[in-house]
Amino acid sequence: MDKPFISLCPEITRANAFTLMDWLEDEGVTQYLSDSSNVSRFIAQAIGRVQLPILTHLFNQGGRFFMAYDRHDVPVGFVRLVKKGTECEMVLVIGNRDNWGRKLGASAIREGLKLAFFDMRAEKLIAKIHPDNARSLKAFLRSGFVLESETPAMKSFVMHSERYLRLLRESPAADTTDIYITELDKARLRSLVEQEQGATIFELEHEIERAIVVDPRQVAEDVVTMNSKALLQVDDAELEVALVYPEEADDRAGKLSVCSDIGTAILGYKEGDAFSWRIPNRTCHIRIAKVLYQPEAAGHFHL
Template identity: 40%
Template sequence: MKNNDLELRQEVFKSDAIKILQWMEDEEITRYLNESPNVCSSIRNTLNSINLPVLTHLFNQNGSFYMITKKDESIGFLKLIPKGKAVEIVIVIGDKEKWGMGLGSNAIFQGLKEAFFYWRVDEVIAKINFENERSKRVFKKVGFDVDRELKKEIQYNMTMNKFLKIAA
């Protein structure tokens, strides 16, 4: 999937896994993520034990995983995770030099197309930490609405009908 020079790529190469590991070890990048505490050791163990150039199958076990690339350079990742009749979207721009350039909203929009047109879901949700102002801004910019407040985060949502109006 391409939009300008930003692409969501489903193939995850070993070089991508190395970058993901570096991003996941950076507290500034992961501060608001809800990843398992052992995600870094899991990626490290995978890199040390599996000698395959493509690791796509390992990253797609709980949904769909996409590398966000700009001019073929991996700058982040996006996940779509099934949640009943909805899909949860998670996005990380790991390349901090690319923060604030509108790439997150572009990637989210592409992820929405994937969720609504290929997965055929009625709703996409995003759970965002109360303190994560950057994520709250980008999801509102794309058109998400506040759905409800949870214990540690705010749940935003986008329906298929609203997306079709925005995309038209």
């Protein structure tokens, strides 16, 4: 589980605000951030004016602001997404120099792409980068962005939704784990996504779109498909669960909805896979210890 990992959290706490101010006092961090002085002044004013533990509503004025956390739930940067019409602009900062070079920027970009296209429904994502900002240029180019325009002071890179979906399916990032889904499960889950509502349903849609689609009769027997039963290691706990559709969910019986946090997380992974996944308020570490039952392997193709 040593792959770069970033989760983007929409809740901004008072402690986060002080951390942001520390980052913005580092000229190495802010030298390519065009509005760093304005941001720093805004944060200072917010801390002084509002005596609340949660400041999310202040940071979301004019856009959506996310703290970037690593797998140990340590804040390492932030992402801001500003949508105007069908276009969205991303601003990304990795705030502590000790984290530079760990490919956390590329991981944060991937999470920003997911939010922009699946949650915010943008058709085009823009990143404006200073020509001397070599780290950012490299990270956005490796993530599939293409140069749209440039001036001596700024390079503008774009990602269109069509290109993003194609790359998601055909050229997955080297530090992500492949997941698998059967043709039948994909059709059913797509219909579910269209009907389901919820703040995190876009995570399921993303997993469906990035999955490698296989024939139900050819899926490996150690893959977690719909209605499979599996033994999980979630942090220090061992759980036996069944992955089911929402109408069959029963937490007390270990039947996890595919729309739940852990349910979405385990879809398509295979026995032995280990990965990190963000759930409300923290990151959990999951390992598929054993697939106890898979309907396809048992010949139960009607499930």
